[in-house]
Amino acid sequence: MAAGGRKRVLQLVTRFGVLLITRCPFWFCFSQLMLYAERAEAKRKPDIPVPYLYFYLAMSVICASFMSFGVKRRWFALGSAMELALSTYAAHVGGYVHYGDWLKVRMYSRTIAVIGGFLVLASGAGEIYRQKPRSRSLQSTGQVFLGIYLVCMAYTLQHSKEDRQAYLDCLPIGEPALQLVFILYGVLALSFLSGYYMRFAAQVLAVVLPLTLLLIDGNLGYWHTDRRVEFWNQMRLIGQNIGIFGAAVILATDG
Numbered sequence: 001m002a003a004g005g006r007k008r009v010l011q012l013v014t015r016f017g018v019l020l021i022t023r024c025p026f027w028f029c030f031s032q033l034m035l036y037a038e039r040a041e042a043k044r045k046p047d048i049p050v051p052y053l054y055f056y057l058a059m060s061v062i063c064a065s066f067m068s069f070g071v072k073r074r075w076f077a078l079g080s081a082m083e084l085a086l087s088t089y090a091a092h093v094g095g096y097v098h099y100g101d102w103l104k105v106r107m108y109s110r111t112i113a114v115i116g117g118f119l120v121l122a123s124g125a126g127e128i129y130r131q132k133p134r135s136r137s138l139q140s141t142g143q144v145f146l147g148i149y150l151v152c153m154a155y156t157l158q159h160s161k162e163d164r165q166a167y168l169d170c171l172p173i174g175e176p177a178l179q180l181v182f183i184l185y186g187v188l189a190l191s192f193l194s195g196y197y198m199r200f201a202a203q204v205l206a207v208v209l210p211l212t213l214l215l216i217d218g219n220l221g222y223w224h225t226d227r228r229v230e231f232w233n234q235m236r237l238i239g240q241n242i243g244i245f246g247a248a249v250i251l252a253t254d255g
Helices: 002-041 050-068 073-094 101-122 136-159 161-168 175-194 198-217 220-226 231-254
Strands: none
Touching: 002 050, 002 073, 002 101, 002 231, 050 073, 073 101, 101 136, 101 161, 101 231, 136 161, 136 175, 136 198, 136 231, 161 175, 161 220, 175 198, 198 231, 220 231
16 A cells, blocks of 8 residues: 555656656747847847747747647657757857856756756656656666766856855855765766666755755846846746756656
């Protein structure tokens, strides 16, 4: 009886993770449109030329819709990963907007992690009634992408004064606590990259990410006012971290 109740709870938590990661592309599209509308008022161009921008947004919405309804979820999760990778590459080479190096690391590391989350979903992880065996190669690739994100997180704590200050503002004992967080990210990154103790590492990450969302990314006054990060760009980063949290929840319960 207890085992059955535990299984139902795990299934419920897994479904919650799937819900987050399959819906996050809708938020990406909305926040991106709001960001570019904000830039249009200042007569600044979007990262992606307009004809291609609409194509990528349409593909993102289509893939997210099919994933949300559970129709060919593996295929459309893979399609979401490819669309996000291509649109990010197009934005990077477009050259219309110049970001600081520290902000590029924040943006691209989260994009890589979300792509990894879609690959995890495309592998078959998170399926309650799995009819086909999962693809371990896709799941391992997705885990590596999440590991790269954690490496970038650890890197920023040592080399980005903006990220360091964001953590120091909310950590109680300052620099010692910051170094402990750096070690935690490093250990989690090694676990994701190597595949050892993967499920436990995902469980730890699923606990850490909500705190990061609330205390670090949610500090809009710091990022938007002090560091001049565009409001809707920061909101998009928050949405990406929610998607990463969804992937961590899936791996923590069905990894």
